[in-house]
Amino acid sequence: MIQGSVAPGFEAVEAAFRINFAPEHDTPEVGGGFAVLRGDEVLVDLWGGHADGARTRPWARDTLVNVYSSTKGVAAACTTLLESRGLIDYAAPVARYWPAFAQAGKGDITVEMLLSHQAGLSGLTAPLTMEDLYDWEKMIGLLERAEPLWPPGSVAGYHALTWGFLAGELVRRTDGRSIGRFLREELCAPLGADVFIGVPESEDGRVAEMLAPLGEPTQSLAEMSDILKLTLTNPYVEATIPNQRAFRAAELPALNGAATAMGLACIYAPLANDGAFGARRIYAPGAVERGAQRRFRGVDINLGVEVRWGAGFYGNNPLKWYGPNDETFGHSGWGGSMGFADPVEGISVGYVLNQMDANLHGDPRGLRLVAAVYESLAAGR
Numbered sequence: 001m002i003q004g005s006v007a008p009g010f011e012a013v014e015a016a017f018r019i020n021f022a023p024e025h026d027t028p029e030v031g032g033g034f035a036v037l038r039g040d041e042v043l044v045d046l047w048g049g050h051a052d053g054a055r056t057r058p059w060a061r062d063t064l065v066n067v068y069s070s071t072k073g074v075a076a077a078c079t080t081l082l083e084s085r086g087l088i089d090y091a092a093p094v095a096r097y098w099p100a101f102a103q104a105g106k107g108d109i110t111v112e113m114l115l116s117h118q119a120g121l122s123g124l125t126a127p128l129t130m131e132d133l134y135d136w137e138k139m140i141g142l143l144e145r146a147e148p149l150w151p152p153g154s155v156a157g158y159h160a161l162t163w164g165f166l167a168g169e170l171v172r173r174t175d176g177r178s179i180g181r182f183l184r185e186e187l188c189a190p191l192g193a194d195v196f197i198g199v200p201e202s203e204d205g206r207v208a209e210m211l212a213p214l215g216e217p218t219q220s221l222a223e224m225s226d227i228l229k230l231t232l233t234n235p236y237v238e239a240t241i242p243n244q245r246a247f248r249a250a251e252l253p254a255l256n257g258a259a260t261a262m263g264l265a266c267i268y269a270p271l272a273n274d275g276a277f278g279a280r281r282i283y284a285p286g287a288v289e290r291g292a293q294r295r296f297r298g299v300d301i302n303l304g305v306e307v308r309w310g311a312g313f314y315g316n317n318p319l320k321w322y323g324p325n326d327e328t329f330g331h332s333g334w335g336g337s338m339g340f341a342d343p344v345e346g347i348s349v350g351y352v353l354n355q356m357d358a359n360l361h362g363d364p365r366g367l368r369l370v371a372a373v374y375e376s377l378a379a380g381r
Contacts, residue, residue, distance in 0.1 A: 002048035004061070009380045010036075010043055016372035017046045020365040027214050027336075027365065031059035032353030033261030034369055037269045038346055040278035044373070045262055051208035051354065062194060064258040065208040065337075065352045066242035069160070071257030073331030073339050074195055075167045076291065076312025077267055078182055079115060083311070084275070084287035087174045090115075090311055098173045104147040113153050114166050116295035116309040120148025121166065122159040122302060123230025130235050134250040136178075139165045149227050150301075156309055158302040160231050164254025167312060180251040187267060191277055194263035198251040207248065207258060212239040213335065213358040228302050239335070239356055255334075264339035264350025268330060272341035272348045288343070292329045305361060316340075319362050322349075323374045336363035345377060 001021070006014045013036070021029045031049030035042075051057040051065075082088045088097060090112040095102035101109070109119050124142050132138055143165055150157065159166065168179040175182055180198035188195055199207060237255065241247045247256055259267075270276055271292075275283030296309040308315030313329040322328035322340040330340025330349075335356030341348050349370070357363045 002046060004033075004044075004046035004048075005042075006046065007041075007043045010373070010376045012376050013044050013369060013372040014046060016368045017048070020368065021049060025364075027355060027357040027359075027363075029353055029365065030055070030211060030355040031063070031208055032065075032351070032355075033059070033061070033063070035261040035265040035350045036373055037265045037272075037348045039273055039276075040269060043347070047261065053209055053211050059208065060206065061262075062206055062260060063208050064194070064196070064199065064203060064206050064260060065354050066210055066248075067257045067259050067264070067337040067339075067352055068255050068333030068335055070259070070264065070331050070333035070337040070339050071197060071252070072163060072167075072254055073313060074183065074197065074257050074259070074264070074267055075164060075179060075253040076115065076310075076331070077187060077271060078171055078179055079167055079312055080271070080287060080291035081186060081283060082171065082174055083290060084283040088170065090290065094170065098169060100144045103144050106148060106152070109148075109152045111170065112295050112311055114170070115311040117156045117159050117163065117300070118153050118296055118309075119159070119166065120150045120152045120157070121146055121162050122149060122157045123162065123227060123234055125230065128235045130237070130241065130247070133161065133235065133252060134246060136165070136168075136251065140169050143169075149230070156296040156298070156300045156307065157227060158231065158300050158307075159254070160302070161237070161252075161254050163312075164252050168251065168253040178251055179253050187282070188263075190280060190282060191266045191269065193266035195257060195259040195267055197253050197257050199248040199258045201245070201249070203258075204245070204248070208354040210240050210242040210335075211355045213356040215358045225301070231302050259339075259350070259352055261350040261352045264337075264352065265348045266350075268339050268341040268348035268350070271329075272343050273346050274343065288341075292327075292341075292343075321362055321367065321370070323370050332363075332366070336366055338363075338366055347373070347377075349373065
């Protein structure tokens with residue numbers, strides 16, 4: 001059932017991965033994968049279970065699965081690469097690259113405000129459907145004309161859906177390619193990372209079925225303010241919508257990335273090592289540090305908890321989702337997926353799964369795996 005390998009000294013990680021499949025847990029795994037790299041050295045590469053709820057398709061090493069908001073960390077790797085190449089300046093107004101964005105009082109919003117969820121555009125007042133999300137030009141037009149929901153730069157409010165259009169259009173305006181194509185050509189190709197934003201139909205055969213969360217959320221978000229209603233329910237995203245081809249085909253850089261565990265770990269590998277992946281330099285020296293630099297620290301008005309936002313990356317929080325080191329950063333997704341980089345240890349981590357968990361502030365399965373990784377690292381010193 002469990003396949004793959006762990007380096008000597010990391011047997012506890014395999015044990016934790018097996019425990020996650022135990023039926024006595026509130027949310028036992030159906031299928032998933034977990035990977036850890038140190039530089040380009042494989043420390044952990046595990047997968048197991050099934051790619052469908054009926055348990056007829058074994059999970060394979062190359063099984064892809066939707067990772068929801070873990071996609072944001074992948075998209076942030078793309079904007080970090082743009083800044084590394086001098087194509088964007090975090091302190092510059094977004095309108096320098098995207099002139100129409102300046103409408104409705106948004107001319108002073110900077111790139112770093114935009115990427116750190118401070119732009120005040122976490123929701124739109126125009127009623128939206130899921131089909132609207134698949135229409136890139138429509139969404140960009142709405143965001144161009146939108147007035148901020150709060151004074152930009154005054155507070156952070158998680159842009160659950162809209163962040164992807166904002167970051168993705170920044171990529172398109174500065175590079176010319178869609179973010180899905182940019183990702184594949186500029187990061188996935190050199191890193192050997194199996195990650196997509198917009199899944200080609202040719203890959204459908206290896207996409208896992210997404211399974212809705214079991215039970216009710218174990219924590220709430222912030223109080224359901226008018227802003228939060230616009231953020232989360234306009235439109236409302238059904239948990240199992242990744243099983244629809246139209247959703248997978250769209251480029252939704254906030255929520256529809258599809259990846260393997262090793263794919264996520266590969267994306268974060270150079271981010272954990274000041275831009276290098278083995279002998280290959282992906283980012284200019286210092287670019288990763290600038291991308292991960294905290295732009296906001298405090299209570300996010302939509303999440304209702306303390307956050308540490310970088311330029312799109314989620315900094316390690318007080319609950320230590322990403323291990324004991326404050327310097328770690330990455331992003332997690334609805335249901336339990338995550339990817340992160342630890343520049344202190346030089347490790348990168350990817351975790352993907354198809355049985356979503358209802359816990360909104362730290363999936364116990366992921367926390368168990370991360371704890372085992374750091375216990376193994378400590379024991380090996």
